[in-house]
Amino acid sequence: MKRATHPAETAQVGRSVPRLESWLKVTGRAEYVHNLRLPGMLYGKIFRSTVAHGRIKRIDVAAAQALAGVYKVITSREIRDVVPDPYYGPAFHDQPILATDKVRYVGEPVAVVLASDPHVAEEAVHLIEAEYEELPAVYDEVEAMTSKAIVHDALKPAGTFPDLKHLKGRKNTNIALDFRLRRGDLPAALKRADHVFEHRFRTQQVMHTPLEPLVSVAESTESSLTIHTASQSPSFVRIEIARLLGWPENRVRVRVPFLGGGFGAKLYIKLEALVAVLSLITRRPVKIALSMEEQFFTITKHASTFRIKSAVTRDGRIVARDCEVWWNGGAYADIGPRVTQKSGFTAPGPYDIENVSIDSYALYTNLPPAGALRGFGIPQLVWAYESHTDLIARELGLDPIEFRRRNLLREGRPQATGTPMKDAALEKVLARLEALMDWKTPLERGAGSIRRGRGIAIGFKACIANTTSLAAVNVNADGSCTVYTSCVDMGQGSDTAMAQIAAEVLQIPAESVTVVHSDTDVTPFDMATLGSRSLFHSGNAVKLAAQDALNKLNQLKEELKLSADTAIADVFRKKYGMRAGSVTGTGNFIPPYTPPDENGQTANATPFWMVGASGVEIEVDTETGRVRVTRLVNVADVGTPINPKIVETQLSGAAIMQLGFTLFEKMLFDADGQLRNASLAEYKIPGFLDLPKSITNEAVTSEQTNGPFGGKGVGETATFSVSPAIANAIHDAIGVRLTELPMNPETVWKKLHAA
Amino acid sequence: MRREIRFRLNGEAVSAQVAPHESLVEVLRDSFGLSGARESCGQGLCGCCTVLVDGTAVSGCLYLATLAENAEVSTIEGGVGLDAVQEAFIEASAFQCGFCTPGFVLMTRQLLDEHPDPDDNTIKHYLSGNLCRCAAYPEIIEAVKLAAQKRRKR
Numbered sequence: 016m017k018r019a020t021h022p023a024e025t026a027q028v029g030r031s032v033p034r035l036e037s038w039l040k041v042t043g044r045a046e047y048v049h050n051l052r053l054p055g056m057l058y059g060k061i062f063r064s065t066v067a068h069g070r071i072k073r074i075d076v077a078a079a080q081a082l083a084g085v086y087k088v089i090t091s092r093e094i095r096d097v098v099p100d101p102y103y104g105p106a107f108h109d110q111p112i113l114a115t116d117k118v119r120y121v122g123e124p125v126a127v128v129l130a131s132d133p134h135v136a137e138e139a140v141h142l143i144e145a146e147y148e149e150l151p152a153v154y155d156e157v158e159a160m161t162s163k164a165i166v167h168d169a170l171k172p173a174g175t176f177p178d179l180k181h182l183k184g185r186k187n188t189n190i191a192l193d194f195r196l197r198r199g200d201l202p203a204a205l206k207r208a209d210h211v212f213e214h215r216f217r218t219q220q221v222m223h224t225p226l227e228p229l230v231s232v233a234e235s236t237e238s239s240l241t242i243h244t245a246s247q248s249p250s251f252v253r254i255e256i257a258r259l260l261g262w263p264e265n266r267v268r269v270r271v272p273f274l275g276g277g278f279g280a281k282l283y284i285k286l287e288a289l290v291a292v293l294s295l296i297t298r299r300p301v302k303i304a305l306s307m308e309e310q311f312f313t314i315t316k317h318a319s320t321f322r323i324k325s326a327v328t329r330d331g332r333i334v335a336r337d338c339e340v341w342w343n344g345g346a347y348a349d350i351g352p353r354v355t356q357k358s359g360f361t362a363p364g365p366y367d368i369e370n371v372s373i374d375s376y377a378l379y380t381n382l383p384p385a386g387a388l389r390g391f392g393i394p395q396l397v398w399a400y401e402s403h404t405d406l407i408a409r410e411l412g413l414d415p416i417e418f419r420r421r422n423l424l425r426e427g428r429p430q431a432t433g434t435p436m437k438d439a440a441l442e443k444v445l446a447r448l449e450a451l452m453d454w455k456t457p458l459e460r461g462a463g464s465i466r467r468g469r470g471i472a473i474g475f476k477a478c479i480a481n482t483t484s485l486a487a488v489n490v491n492a493d494g495s496c497t498v499y500t501s502c503v504d505m506g507q508g509s510d511t512a513m514a515q516i517a518a519e520v521l522q523i524p525a526e527s528v529t530v531v532h533s534d535t536d537v538t539p540f541d542m543a544t545l546g547s548r549s550l551f552h553s554g555n556a557v558k559l560a561a562q563d564a565l566n567k568l569n570q571l572k573e574e575l576k577l578s579a580d581t582a583i584a585d586v587f588r589k590k591y592g593m594r595a596g597s598v599t600g601t602g603n604f605i606p607p608y609t610p611p612d613e614n615g616q617t618a619n620a621t622p623f624w625m626v627g628a629s630g631v632e633i634e635v636d637t638e639t640g641r642v643r644v645t646r647l648v649n650v651a652d653v654g655t656p657i658n659p660k661i662v663e664t665q666l667s668g669a670a671i672m673q674l675g676f677t678l679f680e681k682m683l684f685d686a687d688g689q690l691r692n693a694s695l696a697e698y699k700i701p702g703f704l705d706l707p708k709s710i711t712n713e714a715v716t717s718e719q720t721n722g723p724f725g726g727k728g729v730g731e732t733a734t735f736s737v738s739p740a741i742a743n744a745i746h747d748a749i750g751v752r753l754t755e756l757p758m759n760p761e762t763v764w765k766k767l768h769a770a
Numbered sequence: 771m772r773r774e775i776r777f778r779l780n781g782e783a784v785s786a787q788v789a790p791h792e793s794l795v796e797v798l799r800d801s802f803g804l805s806g807a808r809e810s811c812g813q814g815l816c817g818c819c820t821v822l823v824d825g826t827a828v829s830g831c832l833y834l835a836t837l838a839e840n841a842e843v844s845t846i847e848g849g850v851g852l853d854a855v856q857e858a859f860i861e862a863s864a865f866q867c868g869f870c871t872p873g874f875v876l877m878t879r880q881l882l883d884e885h886p887d888p889d890d891n892t893i894k895h896y897l898s899g900n901l902c903r904c905a906a907y908p909e910i911i912e913a914v915k916l917a918a919q920k921r922r923k924r
Binding site: 039306506700 | 791799800804805806807808810811812813815816818845846847852856859860861863865866867868869870871872875893894895897898900901902903904905906907908909
């Protein structure tokens with residue numbers, strides 16, 4: 016691709032700049048940790064637990080150790096020689112680097128075999144034997160509330176979050192967080208309501224399935240450690256590894272090239288602590304690359320149960336909503352407690368409801384850990400509240416769009432937390448969805464065994480607060496520009512967006528900007544690339560950094576008595592007498608935030624709101640139960656798109672991914688907590704043949720006033736509403752209500768024939 | 771255990787020492803430093819490891835390297851400059867993370883060799899063995915059509 020060198024003549028923001036890394040990706044040259052091999056490197060293969068809950072009685076590694084070509088077999092004992100307290104996690108320090116004393120789910124790492132040849136390591140894994148004393152296990156999130164099977168002996172909150180402190184040391188519980196919100200007077204409102212509706216919904220456990228499976232490589236000296244990792248959160252990895260080792264942060268370097276997909280799977284610590292310690296033990300580079308199968312035993316999306324109850328007036332105003340949500344966090348908390356709270360507070364939906372009660376529980380169970388997956392819990396919530404909302408409209412004989420419009424939160428009105436809605440184009444999004452769906456035109460209903468229906472849903476999300484991003488922008492002696500950010504490009508196009516933002520400030524072509532990939536020795540701190548936060552947070556930091564660089568250049572011009580339009584190269588030449596020097600601007604962005612009180616109330620819960628609505632037309636085959644989406648419309652408020660084409664592909668990709676979670680993806684466990692479908696042969700993700708005939712994506716005209724050039728996050732937006740829109744359409748088509756995901760042919764058929 | 775095999779790799783005569791169990795992807799990576807074909811699902815279901823052997827796409831993660839003896843092996847790294855398919859993928863924004871992209875590009879070349887002017891249905895069925903978790907499918911369909919046009923013009 017041609018790289019422009021002349022000054023920008025057009026706006027850099029709002030232009031569909033092709034991804035900066037396009038050439039690398041279409042020629043197979045993009046750098047992924049997957050490809051990395053270092054001289055003398057050992058490969059680690061993991062031996063995993065075969066029981067869901069048990070005390071480790073014995074691990075016999077002798078046969079594995081004796082296999083020719085095996086370098087070393089490592090268990091928790093050797094790990095603890097290096098890290099005496101080997102527990103990590105972003106919210107709780109509950110997850111051991113290798114199982115210590117106990118195993119808590121089938122598939123938990125128990126030992127590692129190291130060998131120069133990965134095939135030898137794998138063979139040796141099969142020679143390890145472990146014996147467990149099995150303990151009672153719990154798998155269901157609601158059961159976990161009262162179960163006698165206790166996953167962790169005592170709770171160990173990380174201490175970084177004030178709202179988790181009260182849980183420290185708590186025993187005999189599986190509740191990792193009990194978030195509570197109260198607004199108005201729910202019992203009174205329920206008592207005097209014209210109508211009360213109550214429903215219960217469930218979502219299933221699914222997996223991110225990035226096509227580049229999780230992978231990390233560590234290399235070390237006696238006093239330094241470098242971790243090359245497919246991670247969305249390099250800054251967190253450095254802090255957490257430094258904490259585990261008791262080292263200063265500057266001795267731990269974390270490098271992240273491109274990711275082959277992330278979707279929330281590659282956050283916090285996954286393999287990083289393990290490879291780090293293995294490298295320190297062996298003094299050799301160590302790589303662990305998971306297989307697709309192993310990813311299912313590493314990180315997943317929360318299964319959930321949501322009981323929702325609403326009081327509604329005769330004329331269709333929702334006056335009260337009672338929400339109880341149970342999140343199945345699996346054996347380790349990961350970021351589940353944050354999902355439970357930060358998404359939990361939006362559980363009543365984007366509606367103006369005076370009386371609200373929310374109880375949102377993070378539960379430990381004996382299943383693979385759950386974390387964030389493209390939506391941070393929001394798709395689970397929208398699934399329930401938009402199915403519920405539709406059922407109410409149906410019961411009251413109101414048009415589902417009209418019913419929603421009547422209740423939508425208007426600009427400036429307080430959401431359940433008390434935080435006023437700002438820059439959330441809810442009404443506009445709903446209106447555009449109505450228009451694009453030709454809602455006023457009756458749908459052709461089908462004939463015979465093919466029944467047609469349509470449905471819509473609208474959801475919203477509060478971006479996680481409070482989080483920080485820093486960035487630096489270097490203007491080189493020839494006027495070219497380099498951006499330093501720890502924002503990770505996992506396919507969402509952040510490199511390109513950051514280049515466009517810097518270019519807009521500096522008035523140069525975005526194509527000429529270079530973005531340095533995360534390297535904690537080089538790029539400044541960034542909380543993580545998650546939850547659609549980066550365009551807003553990292554983008555604002557890059558904008559501030561570029562502005563700072565520009566100010567310094569302007570000062571230099573003044574100092575040198577050069578005119579304002581002097582070319583940058585000439586400024587440096589005048590200053591240094593030759594081509595030399597550079598100017599570095601820095602940006603530090605942390606938006607204001609107010610922590611919630613004991614009732615979940617706060618004047619400022621979030622820096623920005625995301626709005627996503629979907630509409631579908633479907634066909635149900637009543638003989639097979641198969642649902643075919645014939646038309647999918649996604650409308651979103653993404654602020655002002657920085658790169659319209661990339662925004663569109665984000666909306667489209669997110670919605671298609673959500674189709675998989677809606678119609679077929681499901682991790683299947685047996686009664687002993689054994690996962691039965693840990694491979695792409697048995698766990699199907701969307702392919703070409705699952706595409707709806709027609710897909711429309713639209714970003715409404717909107718501006719995020721505190722966002723960089725009016726922009727805000729988009730990566731998750733189109734996941735919100737797809738599932739309930741389809742359930743609502745199925746109800747419309749065949750008159751039955753599905754309350755559990757996925758809505759595969761079997762469940763649809765059973766429901767239809769039970770009715 | 772290892773034995774030498776000779777084959778042509780992206781038009782060049784090469785040889786490699788391979789073990790009987792080694793896959794083509796491993797040999798391309800370990801002996802030739804080529805990582806455009808990459809193992810993902812390990813079952814030949816996702817298409818990330820696509821390699822052309824004597825002009826036919828194979829799953830390089832399942833294809834034993836030793837079977838490539840005397841064959842013409844082509845990978846995404848072959849050729850200089852971008853072909854019509856690669857240009858079209860860029861113009862149509864037909865990838866996000868890029869991990870599956872080499873496989874899609876190679877399959878699209880084969881698709882267009884067989885069907886110079888494919889319709890949506892042909893494209894969907896022909897490429898249904900390649901998965902993209904970022905779900906750039908609509909853009910890939912657009913890219914395939916654009917590449918077909920570009921090829922006809924050339």
